[in-house]
Amino acid sequence: MKLTSNRTRENSANTEGRSIHPATDEAAESSNVPVESAADDRRHFIKRAARLATLGTTVAAAPLARGNTIPDSWQTPGADFSNYGQPRSAIDSPIRWVSADRSVPGDGVSWTPLHALEGTITPNGLHFERHHNGVPFVDPARWQLTIHGKVDRALAFSLDTLHRYPMVSRTTFIECGGNSNSLWHPNPSQAPSGYVHGLVSCSEWTGVPLSILLDEAGIDIKAGWLIADGYDASGVAVSLPMKKILDDTLIALYQNGEPVRPENGYPARLLVPGWEGIVNIKWLRSLRVSDKPLMSRFDTVSYTDLQKDGSFERFSFEMGIKSLITSPTAGDKLSQRGFHQISGLAWTGNGKVSRVEVSVDNGASWTDAQLQQPVLDKSLTRFRLPWSWDGSPVKLKSRAYDSSGQSQPDRDSLLTERGTNMYYHYNAVVIFSINSDGLVRHAYS
Amino acid sequence: MKLTSNRTRENSANTEGRSIHPATDEAAESSNVPVESAADDRRHFIKRAARLATLGTTVAAAPLARGNTIPDSWQTPGADFSNYGQPRSAIDSPIRWVSADRSVPGDGVSWTPLHALEGTITPNGLHFERHHNGVPFVDPARWQLTIHGKVDRALAFSLDTLHRYPMVSRTTFIECGGNSNSLWHPNPSQAPSGYVHGLVSCSEWTGVPLSILLDEAGIDIKAGWLIADGYDASGVAVSLPMKKILDDTLIALYQNGEPVRPENGYPARLLVPGWEGIVNIKWLRSLRVSDKPLMSRFDTVSYTDLQKDGSFERFSFEMGIKSLITSPTAGDKLSQRGFHQISGLAWTGNGKVSRVEVSVDNGASWTDAQLQQPVLDKSLTRFRLPWSWDGSPVKLKSRAYDSSGQSQPDRDSLLTERGTNMYYHYNAVVIFSINSDGLVRHAYS
Numbered sequence: 001m002k003l004t005s006n007r008t009r010e011n012s013a014n015t016e017g018r019s020i021h022p023a024t025d026e027a028a029e030s031s032n033v034p035v036e037s038a039a040d041d042r043r044h045f046i047k048r049a050a051r052l053a054t055l056g057t058t059v060a061a062a063p064l065a066r067g068n069t070i071p072d073s074w075q076t077p078g079a080d081f082s083n084y085g086q087p088r089s090a091i092d093s094p095i096r097w098v099s100a101d102r103s104v105p106g107d108g109v110s111w112t113p114l115h116a117l118e119g120t121i122t123p124n125g126l127h128f129e130r131h132h133n134g135v136p137f138v139d140p141a142r143w144q145l146t147i148h149g150k151v152d153r154a155l156a157f158s159l160d161t162l163h164r165y166p167m168v169s170r171t172t173f174i175e176c177g178g179n180s181n182s183l184w185h186p187n188p189s190q191a192p193s194g195y196v197h198g199l200v201s202c203s204e205w206t207g208v209p210l211s212i213l214l215d216e217a218g219i220d221i222k223a224g225w226l227i228a229d230g231y232d233a234s235g236v237a238v239s240l241p242m243k244k245i246l247d248d249t250l251i252a253l254y255q256n257g258e259p260v261r262p263e264n265g266y267p268a269r270l271l272v273p274g275w276e277g278i279v280n281i282k283w284l285r286s287l288r289v290s291d292k293p294l295m296s297r298f299d300t301v302s303y304t305d306l307q308k309d310g311s312f313e314r315f316s317f318e319m320g321i322k323s324l325i326t327s328p329t330a331g332d333k334l335s336q337r338g339f340h341q342i343s344g345l346a347w348t349g350n351g352k353v354s355r356v357e358v359s360v361d362n363g364a365s366w367t368d369a370q371l372q373q374p375v376l377d378k379s380l381t382r383f384r385l386p387w388s389w390d391g392s393p394v395k396l397k398s399r400a401y402d403s404s405g406q407s408q409p410d411r412d413s414l415l416t417e418r419g420t421n422m423y424y425h426y427n428a429v430v431i432f433s434i435n436s437d438g439l440v441r442h443a444y445s
Numbered sequence: 446m447k448l449t450s451n452r453t454r455e456n457s458a459n460t461e462g463r464s465i466h467p468a469t470d471e472a473a474e475s476s477n478v479p480v481e482s483a484a485d486d487r488r489h490f491i492k493r494a495a496r497l498a499t500l501g502t503t504v505a506a507a508p509l510a511r512g513n514t515i516p517d518s519w520q521t522p523g524a525d526f527s528n529y530g531q532p533r534s535a536i537d538s539p540i541r542w543v544s545a546d547r548s549v550p551g552d553g554v555s556w557t558p559l560h561a562l563e564g565t566i567t568p569n570g571l572h573f574e575r576h577h578n579g580v581p582f583v584d585p586a587r588w589q590l591t592i593h594g595k596v597d598r599a600l601a602f603s604l605d606t607l608h609r610y611p612m613v614s615r616t617t618f619i620e621c622g623g624n625s626n627s628l629w630h631p632n633p634s635q636a637p638s639g640y641v642h643g644l645v646s647c648s649e650w651t652g653v654p655l656s657i658l659l660d661e662a663g664i665d666i667k668a669g670w671l672i673a674d675g676y677d678a679s680g681v682a683v684s685l686p687m688k689k690i691l692d693d694t695l696i697a698l699y700q701n702g703e704p705v706r707p708e709n710g711y712p713a714r715l716l717v718p719g720w721e722g723i724v725n726i727k728w729l730r731s732l733r734v735s736d737k738p739l740m741s742r743f744d745t746v747s748y749t750d751l752q753k754d755g756s757f758e759r760f761s762f763e764m765g766i767k768s769l770i771t772s773p774t775a776g777d778k779l780s781q782r783g784f785h786q787i788s789g790l791a792w793t794g795n796g797k798v799s800r801v802e803v804s805v806d807n808g809a810s811w812t813d814a815q816l817q818q819p820v821l822d823k824s825l826t827r828f829r830l831p832w833s834w835d836g837s838p839v840k841l842k843s844r845a846y847d848s849s850g851q852s853q854p855d856r857d858s859l860l861t862e863r864g865t866n867m868y869y870h871y872n873a874v875v876i877f878s879i880n881s882d883g884l885v886r887h888a889y890s
Binding site: 059061062063064065068071073074075076077078079080081082083084085086087088092093094095096097098100105106108110116117118119120121122123124125126127129131133134135136137138140146147148153154155156157158160161164165166167168169204205206213216231232233235253254256257258259261262263264266283285335336339340341343372374376382384386 | 504506507508509510516518519520521522523524525526527528529530531532533537538539540541542543545550551553554555561562563564565566567568569570571572574576578579580581582583585591592593598599600601602603605606609610611612613614649650651658661676677678680698699701702703704706707708709711728730731780781784785786788817819821827829831
């Protein structure tokens, strides 16, 4: 009775004389209801058998000992509405891990916690960041984007003007060229996946195709380069081949539905699908059409890889084919034998992920994982495989293939081909070893 | 020189003796570069003409009068990294509008600002909410989901146990049965679209197919109903046909990649694709298999519509075919004649949106809008149409069609068919009138 009178005091929406928790009342009662067996129902058995087959094995949930009890949360009103929602708690909600040189304001990275996420979309608050001098304050009323250099008409676009142009949306990943680069080192990192491989995130981006703005400016078709820079204080400037710009590059104004956030380039960033993060210029300021690359620090000193023959590779824009198991991950401890779902991500800068195979015996045998549909071009692709752990030591790994015919190399092949002086573009097969205690560690072989 | 020395002090990553802003230097110079005409380049002209044709007309951007100037944001370091990112500003970033009866804690709604968003994904912080008694505090360590009633084995699932089951992802909308219901009234609302139609949002949801858990419990196939309730203090309990539950219902644990937030049902909510919001039970607590519906307040008093013949319609779960122009929207003022992109959303609870047609002359003629690809089942679908406003008064509207053969009714047809006593399921064609000053208002005809 106390519950009922609480309810009527606390919730004027309760227009019934009886308890507003009929489900509970009947739940308590239901635990005394004689159990009806479904064993003789053929249709049920067939349907059930079919489902369990796809599952491989089942997870033993606990028997419900007694009827449901009255939860504390039924005794009191909940929290009120908010204009903009937040995650549950900084204590145990997924957060970005920040690796920054505090002696240089805003120089560093924040990592997407891939090991704590599911599906393919990265929520905006967890999108990775690589800043060279922090997040600039940009006044949208004073912001302008300029297009100049070898054009018929040098133009300036205000934010209001830009919003009148036709927009398109595409779901695509952005990955830092230096993602996973700790794995070039002789010893594997034992950090969770997101803090080794989490300089990649995936969003639905919406913006104006840059080709439309360049058409209005009237570009010199013989000028093969576009030099882009931004409003931040780090002097980031990059040179991009005009062909890619005219093909699929956007001026992104929205990320996952809402205006691009300051940390991701508000009010506008360049979106160059499938190409290394540095060229997706944030806080976009100037686009200069040129007949030659600028050879800025970011074209030359950074984002350039020393090859094993002593030569260096520049303008290596396209990100390679890559995959990664995100659950389980290094540092996990499998609490029980039996069913676990292996889940991970695959992506490629060239087309679509066509196939991901998973091995639970360190490569002796491989099984194709299920790919979350639809698989999109240059987008994170979720793969999943049901797996039953028998308690013995195992090694798990995944290998991805894409529509351009590329396949993900194992670590030995990558080192043989590229040498050991590389800093960027690490995309080798990732291995996790699990010992008989269920402890998961990152391994190189 | 001051700029350079600032940089070298502030950014140890600057390893060059010269200014780290070469792009600027050349930008300033470039405004004096003699303009090269592209007029004689045939290929360029053909490509450009093709693009402008798709655009219909172009937006006149301002000529760039002088070279770029040095922005303030180049003179100072930016803001530092954060573990979880936030939108720019509560002042001018999109927020949810809250309509709540403050005399009843947490009873009300918060609206997704559809008119301020683009693409199809709703960021988690802007997902609409309908709470009956606020957001309960749920301790994940003590949370359990029970399956009982007419089953072989009544079961209890802890959060850890549930996380071991196979998961799938699907991008789908959730819409409150009462969305747009102010339009049942004789006078149209003049609020922006999101605050009339914004009780619909779209996310990539990831969770466990409920059919797998019911299989483990062993359901009595003759028991046609499932009764679900949650941990909040409002006593929400709903009755659902078992057929839909076994077909595509999920226990959702992740929303747009991260764990479902408290306001959206942490740690787990029921996801019943395409069906009215109320049945997507948040803070899920109990699932009882039954041979009859509960006939709770939410089965009967609420979410039931009085028909024109005096009868009432219950269990009207499926949301209808619907579309809406989100830009421009009521309260906007078109600042200039010429090109504007018409952008909007369409959705249906039965299959996929197959087509959206737009009229800019109040229905005298219609043009098919472009649908953002891929179009997903029971998901928000973005449509767009280039449009040039000549400055005369016009009326804009959209009409959607779906793969099940449904088409969106106009308001007269809807009222003729359903009468004027309805409260839920308003899905008529939405009209915006624009006067010669460019003022946009919501109209009924």
